[in-house]
Amino acid sequence: ELDCALVGARAMHAGSCVVVGAGTATTIDTLGADGCFRGGLILPGLDLMRSALAGNTAGLPLAAGHWEPWPRTTGDAIVSGCLEAQAGAVERAYARIADESGALCLLFGGAAERLDARLDIPRRRIDPLVLEGLLRLAGEADTS
Numbered sequence: 001e002l003d004c005a006l007v008g009a010r011a012m013h014a015g016s017c018v019v020v021g022a023g024t025a026t027t028i029d030t031l032g033a034d035g036c037f038r039g040g041l042i043l044p045g046l047d048l049m050r051s052a053l054a055g056n057t058a059g060l061p062l063a064a065g066h067w068e069p070w071p072r073t074t075g076d077a078i079v080s081g082c083l084e085a086q087a088g089a090v091e092r093a094y095a096r097i098a099d100e101s102g103a104l105c106l107l108f109g110g111a112a113e114r115l116d117a118r119l120d121i122p123r124r125r126i127d128p129l130v131l132e133g134l135l136r137l138a139g140e141a142d143t144s
Contacts, residue, residue: 003029005108008133010035012126015102018094019129022109024048026086028093033100043089046111049082067118086111087118094121 006029009019014033021027022045029040044052054062065075067083090105097103098121105123107116108130116125126132 004130004133004137005029006031006037006133007136008126008129008131009106011132011136012129013102013104013106013124015104016097016100017103018090018097018105020090020105020107020109020112020115021129022046022086022107022111022115026089026109026111026115028090030093030097032097033102041089041093043086046082046086046114049085050078053078053082067114083114083118086115087120090115090119091121 005019005021009017009031016033017031019029019031024045025048026043026045027040030038032038050063053060060074060078063075063078065071065073065077065079067080068076071077071080094103094105103122105119105121106129107123107125108127112125112127116123
């Protein structure tokens with residue numbers, strides 16, 4: 001199965017990379033510098049995590065809080081916890097390739113901006129990553 005985001009990632013970065021799609025689900029895929037897919041992770045996205053807590057626990061709201069280093073309200077604690085869980089998964093995946101030359105995290109998707117602010121690894125946001133992959137597959141992209 002071909003993934004347009006991975007095709008776009010390979011076209012935009014020649015080294016090893018962790019490709020993160022931050023949407024309804026968060027996908028974390030790893031490509032080696034040789035272009036081979038090493039494997040990936042799928043976890044609930046930020047909003048899905050928040051709604052799971054609201055819908056499946058007694059008394060927790062659909063949090064509308066903000067990330068805080070030391071959350072002191074329920075809303076902030078939920079949002080901060082969900083962001084920390086996402087960032088932790090991405091950073092653990094990146095740690096597996098961190099010692100490889102040119103290792104990078106490529107980030108895209110609707111929640112990319114919120115996640116980007118929490119990551120402490122070399123990264124680059126490329127919102128049209130899937131479109132870049134589609135263009136490459138269609139043979140329409142400029143290869144210069």
